[in-house]
Amino acid sequence: MQVGIYSSPVVVAVIGKCKFSCDVWGDTLNVVVRLEQAGTANQIPLLARLKVHLGNGYNCISRVDVTFAGHEAAQVFGLVGRA
Numbered sequence: 001m002q003v004g005i006y007s008s009p010v011v012v013a014v015i016g017k018c019k020f021s022c023d024v025w026g027d028t029l030n031v032v033v034r035l036e037q038a039g040t041a042n043q044i045p046l047l048a049r050l051k052v053h054l055g056n057g058y059n060c061i062s063r064v065d066v067t068f069a070g071h072e073a074a075q076v077f078g079l080v081g082r083a
Contacts, residue, residue, distance in 0.1 A: 004035025005046040005079070031068050035076065038066050043078030051077045059083050 010026035035045040043061065051060050060077040067073045 002036040002039050003044050004032045004039060005044055005050055006032050006035055007050060027070065031071070034066055034068050038064060038076050040078065043080055045076050046079055048075045048077060051079075054079075057083055 006028060008026070008028040008031065010024050010028045012022065012024050015021050015023055031047075035047070039045045040063075043063075045063065046054075046060070054060070059080045059082070061080055063076045063078050065073045066076050
């Protein structure tokens with residue numbers, strides 16, 4: 001299972017008249033997909049700005065810089081657990 005944590009606005013809509021389906025759009029999805037791809041076993045990838053919000057309550061390992069389409073390169077950390 002691959003997981004990435006990112007926080008940003010998205011657009012969510014219910015599509016269909018007879019059979020409903022929910023879909024999500026936005027640049028956030030592209031970033032999360034790249035984070036998932038940067039993941040390794042026993043670590044959840046997240047960006048530096050989210051690491052700041054987590055504070056000292058969690059252990060994170062500095063990983064790599066990842067380039068996202070339409071964004072500057074960002075430092076990715078691996079969340080490994082509670083401090």
